[in-house]
Amino acid sequence: MTFTPDRPTACLALADGTLFYGIGFGATGQTVAELCFNTAMTGYQEIMTDPSYAGQVVTFTFPHIGNVGVNPDDDETAEPVAAGMVVKWMPTDPSNWRSVQGLDTWLAARGRIAIGGVDTRRLTRAIRQSGAPHVALAHDPEGDFDTDALIAAAREFVGLEGLDLARDVTCAQSYRWNEMRWAWPDGHQPQTDPQHKVVAIDYGAKRNILRCLASAGCDVTVLPATASYDDIMAHDPDGVFLSNGPGDPAATGVYAVPMIRDIMDKTDLPMFGICLGHQMLALALGARTVKMNHGHHGANHPVKDHDTGKVEITSMNHGFAVDGQSLPNGVVETHTSLFDGSNCGIRLDGRPVYSVQHHPEASPGPQDSFYLFERFAKAMADRRV
Numbered sequence: 001m002t003f004t005p006d007r008p009t010a011c012l013a014l015a016d017g018t019l020f021y022g023i024g025f026g027a028t029g030q031t032v033a034e035l036c037f038n039t040a041m042t043g044y045q046e047i048m049t050d051p052s053y054a055g056q057v058v059t060f061t062f063p064h065i066g067n068v069g070v071n072p073d074d075d076e077t078a079e080p081v082a083a084g085m086v087v088k089w090m091p092t093d094p095s096n097w098r099s100v101q102g103l104d105t106w107l108a109a110r111g112r113i114a115i116g117g118v119d120t121r122r123l124t125r126a127i128r129q130s131g132a133p134h135v136a137l138a139h140d141p142e143g144d145f146d147t148d149a150l151i152a153a154a155r156e157f158v159g160l161e162g163l164d165l166a167r168d169v170t171c172a173q174s175y176r177w178n179e180m181r182w183a184w185p186d187g188h189q190p191q192t193d194p195q196h197k198v199v200a201i202d203y204g205a206k207r208n209i210l211r212c213l214a215s216a217g218c219d220v221t222v223l224p225a226t227a228s229y230d231d232i233m234a235h236d237p238d239g240v241f242l243s244n245g246p247g248d249p250a251a252t253g254v255y256a257v258p259m260i261r262d263i264m265d266k267t268d269l270p271m272f273g274i275c276l277g278h279q280m281l282a283l284a285l286g287a288r289t290v291k292m293n294h295g296h297h298g299a300n301h302p303v304k305d306h307d308t309g310k311v312e313i314t315s316m317n318h319g320f321a322v323d324g325q326s327l328p329n330g331v332v333e334t335h336t337s338l339f340d341g342s343n344c345g346i347r348l349d350g351r352p353v354y355s356v357q358h359h360p361e362a363s364p365g366p367q368d369s370f371y372l373f374e375r376f377a378k379a380m381a382d383r384r385v
């Protein structure tokens with residue numbers, strides 16, 4: 001049964017004029033963004049702090065969000081980056097030994113607006129049918145909403161197409177990263193002695209990706225998104241990593257793609273990209289990226305590895321995709337989504353240059369794709385030999 005509050009204190013307005021009312025929590029105020037739905041049953045804290053969600057409000061299809069609270073270890077970056085959240089049931093008091101704070105107070109302290117009591121099933125069906133809408137989300141304890149103004153604000157939102165948001169979320173300065181994962185999946189051993197000097201370009205990197213690189217034996221130096229070929233080579237790396245990140249790959253690619261091409265043209269360095277990094281590597285190789293209808297956001301997306309025929313269950317978060325039809329000769333499609341056949345991985349034939357659309361760091365999500373970090377480490381070891 002849908003929860004219908006007597007007195008709504010939050011309002012979600014879609015650009016098409018549809019209004020959803022509910023109970024506000026987190027910060028008060030108003031935000032505009034693109035709305036996406038995420039089907040993961042766990043990991044709301046990692047999702048809200050994943051920098052790739054900049055410019056987006058996330059509606060969770062799983063109804064119980066907030067029930068394990070928030071802890072200092074699960075942040076993917078220092079602050080929540082998603083613009084806001086939409087949930088079905090109001091969060092209950094947290095019940096988990098790791099929790100240090102409730103979701104409500106955590107969001108409020110970080111200026112993030114949330115709405116509970118929404119028919120998220122209806123909302124998700126609307127997103128699936130009409131594509132990710134532009135929305136305005138308002139939280140006012142007095143319940144005073146100018147709905148015409150909210151709808152107008154949603155209509156005025158420029159949308160993610162053409163937006164470079166990596167500059168907003170990247171690090172201000174370079175830094176070293178050596179923290180390892182806390183747990184390593186069955187059958188894999190963490191490499192405690194870092195052997196490979198990796199430059200990781202931070203377009204909005206998730207911490208657990210950096211932990212996975214460190215655990216695979218990488219000595220990681222993180223550089224800001226606008227790092228040039230010369231900035232990177234000054235670190236004399238054994239390999240270059242391209243991170244995940246928010247916004248439109250074509251817009252971010254304006255400065256990232258020339259750098260990626262230079263690395264490929266002037267060196268034989270192994271290169272590995274995840275999500276936005278995947279999309280920009282594809283652009284650098286001459287492929288196209290497209291905006292998807294409602295994207296892939298969840299923790300159980302099946303992806304086929306064409307080399308092995310194996311199906312990996314993966315974590316996904318993307319609203320743009322590489323057009324698999326646009327891959328030029330010499331670029332091999334290595335992975336595809338079994339949900340819609342969209343491209344999920346590429347490799348430059350004969351070179352240790354590859355990338356995937358899904359999130360092998362599994363935070364949150366399944367751990368099937370860890371081998372990709374070890375493949376990167378092996379490519380760097382092989383090159384040295």
Ligand SMILES: NC(=O)CC[C@H](N)C(=O)O
Binds near residue numbers: 245274276318
């Ligand atoms: N997680 C990511 O890196 C997302 C990449 C890109 N911003 C997209 O939405 O497709």
